[in-house]
Amino acid sequence: MDQNSTLLIPLLSKKENDPLFLEETLKGIKQVILLLIIDTNNNSKTFGFTAMEISQGSTLMEDIAKKVGLKKKKCDTILQWGDTFTIIDHIAKLKRCNFIKIIKQEDENFKNLFEKLKKQRAYKISLFEFPVPKVEEEQK
Numbered sequence: 001m002d003q004n005s006t007l008l009i010p011l012l013s014k015k016e017n018d019p020l021f022l023e024e025t026l027k028g029i030k031q032v033i034l035l036l037i038i039d040t041n042n043n044s045k046t047f048g049f050t051a052m053e054i055s056q057g058s059t060l061m062e063d064i065a066k067k068v069g070l071k072k073k074k075c076d077t078i079l080q081w082g083d084t085f086t087i088i089d090h091i092a093k094l095k096r097c098n099f100i101k102i103i104k105q106e107d108e109n110f111k112n113l114f115e116k117l118k119k120q121r122a123y124k125i126s127l128f129e130f131p132v133p134k135v136e137e138e139q140k
Contacts, residue, residue: 005098006031008123009064010088011057012048012110013103017064021128022071025101031074033095035088036061038081048084048109084109085116092123100125 007029009016016022016034026032036057039048049057061077068075076095080087092100100117104110104127117125 005029006033006096008033008035008088008092008095008097008100010035010037010084010100010102011060011064012037012084012113013105014049014056014060015103015130017060017067018130019067020130021103022064022067024128026068026071026073029073029099031076032068033091033097034061034064034068034075034077035091036077036079037084037087038079039084039087040081041083085113088113088117089120092120097123099123101128103127104129 005028007025009025009032011034037048038051038054038057040051058079061079065075065077078091080091088100091097100123102114102125114125114127
């Protein structure tokens, strides 16, 4: 990514403050936009935030913004209510984001969202997958 890139990070997995995710995601980025979406149609326990989780989502966003600031990156935070896909797509276009980075999830809502976002041409979307820990074989 070039040094003038703007990255949108929608907070969907509740793991976006993980140092491994942030380290890889912030490379070559000038500006970061953190997006917290409160989707009233979301019934999933693992995907996104519901109205009952506003406080948890705000705390996560503040924590990430501090970490991004420590990396000397410009960081804006946005809280929006509405449909997850529509909000991500509109904010990415409005803020002229070059990239969207999201953490992979196995949730059906996530899979549908990712497929819709991939079809858009105004920005590139990429997935982050946490490494699978190696299981040590039992010694006999």
